[in-house]
Amino acid sequence: MEPTPPWTALADRLFASAEAFLHRSRQEQDPVVQVRPPRALMESWGLPELLREPEGIGLERVEQLVEDYWQASTRVHDPRFVSHQVAVPHPISALGDFAHGLTNNGHATYEMGPQAVAVEFAVVDWMLEKIGWSNGSGLLVHGGSIANLSCLLAARATAFPDAWEQGVPAGAQLFVPSTCHYSVARCAGILGIGTDAVVAVPADARGVMIPSELDAALAAARAADAPILAVVANACATATGLYDPLRAVGEICQRHGVWLHVDGCHGASVLISEKWRHLVDGIELADSVCWDAHKMLGASALCAGVLFRAPDAVYRSFRQDGNYLAGTEAEELPFLRSIECTRSGLGLRAFLVLAWHGEARLAADLDRMHANARFLEQLLRAAEDFEVPLAPESNILLFRPRPRGQELSDAQIEAIRRSLMDAGSFYLTAANFAGRKWLRVTLMNPATTEQHLQRMTEEVRSQALEIGAAGD
Numbered sequence: 354m355e356p357t358p359p360w361t362a363l364a365d366r367l368f369a370s371a372e373a374f375l376h377r378s379r380q381e382q383d384p385v386v387q388v389r390p391p392r393a394l395m396e397s398w399g400l401p402e403l404l405r406e407p408e409g410i411g412l413e414r415v416e417q418l419v420e421d422y423w424q425a426s427t428r429v430h431d432p433r434f435v436s437h438q439v440a441v442p443h444p445i446s447a448l449g450d451f452a453h454g455l456t457n458n459g460h461a462t463y464e465m466g467p468q469a470v471a472v473e474f475a476v477v478d479w480m481l482e483k484i485g486w487s488n489g490s491g492l493l494v495h496g497g498s499i500a501n502l503s504c505l506l507a508a509r510a511t512a513f514p515d516a517w518e519q520g521v522p523a524g525a526q527l528f529v530p531s532t533c534h535y536s537v538a539r540c541a542g543i544l545g546i547g548t549d550a551v552v553a554v555p556a557d558a559r560g561v562m563i564p565s566e567l568d569a570a571l572a573a574a575r576a577a578d579a580p581i582l583a584v585v586a587n588a589c590a591t592a593t594g595l596y597d598p599l600r601a602v603g604e605i606c607q608r609h610g611v612w613l614h615v616d617g618c619h620g621a622s623v624l625i626s627e628k629w630r631h632l633v634d635g636i637e638l639a640d641s642v643c644w645d646a647h648k649m650l651g652a653s654a655l656c657a658g659v660l661f662r663a664p665d666a667v668y669r670s671f672r673q674d675g676n677y678l679a680g681t682e683a684e685e686l687p688f689l690r691s692i693e694c695t696r697s698g699l700g701l702r703a704f705l706v707l708a709w710h711g712e713a714r715l716a717a718d719l720d721r722m723h724a725n726a727r728f729l730e731q732l733l734r735a736a737e738d739f740e741v742p743l744a745p746e747s748n749i750l751l752f753r754p755r756p757r758g759q760e761l762s763d764a765q766i767e768a769i770r771r772s773l774m775d776a777g778s779f780y781l782t783a784a785n786f787a788g789r790k791w792l793r794v795t796l797m798n799p800a801t802t803e804q805h806l807q808r809m810t811e812e813v814r815s816q817a818l819e820i821g822a823a824g825d
């Protein structure tokens with residue numbers, strides 16, 4: 354019998370240690386987050402030396418390194434993880450990462466990784482079906498930022514067919530919500546219209562786009578013969594978690610003949626929930642949608658859907674050299690559709706979670722995350738020493754403590770957040786809204802309970818009292 358190759362022995366041990374790591378995380382046995390300067394961590398582990406070990410470091414030290422890696426990581430499986438918009442991935446999704454890493458089939462062409470393309474097609478078709486596009490097209494890319502760019506490239510090719518060769522016409526405009534993700538403004542820079550051409554459509558006090566204002570802005574642009582690249586709408590906004598009114602926005606865009614791109618990176622996943630689907634009512638009126646499975650669908654990062662209503666739109670983004678097509682179906686040449694040449698087998702991450710759990714379980718998880726945001730809102734509103742600026746629509750909530758009615762500075766709000774992180778007790782983010790900084794939770798973990806949220810509230814309250822008193 355062949356001796357067991359060392360990497361499989363290592364893999365056996367690492368799977369056992371991964372299980373222990375997940376258990377510790379779920380049981381809240383470690384700090385949920387530990388912030389250490391990356392260079393200090395690099396030095397303390399001796400990473401530069403390990404990299405330069407001429408004979409390699411061998412099994413024991415690799416195992417130790419992976420153990421150290423688990424230990425230093427932010428525990429997304431810990432129910433006290435309430436910060437960033439990444440999924441709490443099911444381990445089955447990580448097995449998708451493993452299967453890709455081992456096969457390493459880059460599949461810029463179908464023949465290089467037929468299985469990866471087949472899985473991608475299945476996931477994309479499922480996403481298109483959820484939107485209600487029976488004849489759409491799409492692909493998967495490495496993240497929402499590239500997804501936004503991919504969609505707006507197709508919008509540019511549609512609005513300005515000569516842009517590839519001649520650049521964009523002077524004065525081209527991109528209409529966006531003022532609360533859109535920063536990757537959208539970056540797209541304007543990358544696409545060559547320039548960030549000055551990004552027009553924030555007037556919004557209501559919640560930062561949600563006002564359809565009549567969009568209508569007026571598009572009418573004015575058309576009357577002035579100003580070139581329009583596209584309109585972007587949020588589903589939902591990163592900082593606030595609020596949705597733009599997609600049906601009204603979609604009807605206006607169709608009336609003006611303007612491409613509508615819906616940034617559904619975070620919130621398009623409500624499409625699987627009977628309860629919350631109404632938040633994206635009208636999404637099918639869009640020309641393009643992006644949808645991250647690595648945010649609300651339990652998939653490990655990255656797996657972002659780039660989805661188009663039109664069957665050929667996925668081929669519009671790039672000018673293709675006709676030679677590539679000789680004798681080969683376009684469907685068999687993924688690189689014709691994507692910015693990237695080599696890609697990971699992105700589909701497996703989402704496919705395995707969906708197939709393993711079934712849609713109903715994922716919808717139940719999503720409903721729980723949304724219910725948690727409402728529970729926390731009520732808890733904080735019932736207390737006199739908290740301020741909640743917005744009724745949540747998704748699993749994102751902003752709030753501010755007001756210890757003894759005191760208005761804290763933005764720096765004090767940040768200090769509260771830091772103190773929780775330093776204690777490793779809860780991990781929250783912060784966001785600016787209406788000119789002030791707010792604590793922000795994104796309730797990504799279905800294992801987070803009402804008791805956790807009560808504990809978090811108590812901790813924020815006690816830190817606010819201390820930090821507020823110190824600042825008096």
Ligand SMILES: Cc1ncc(COP(=O)(O)O)c(C=O)c1O
Pocket residue numbers: 438495496497498499501534536588589590591616617618619645655657
């Ligand atoms: C609305 C929205 N769009 C785009 C992105 C970017 O996605 P990614 O981090 O996958 O690049 C985010 C990330 O939080 C987002 O919330």
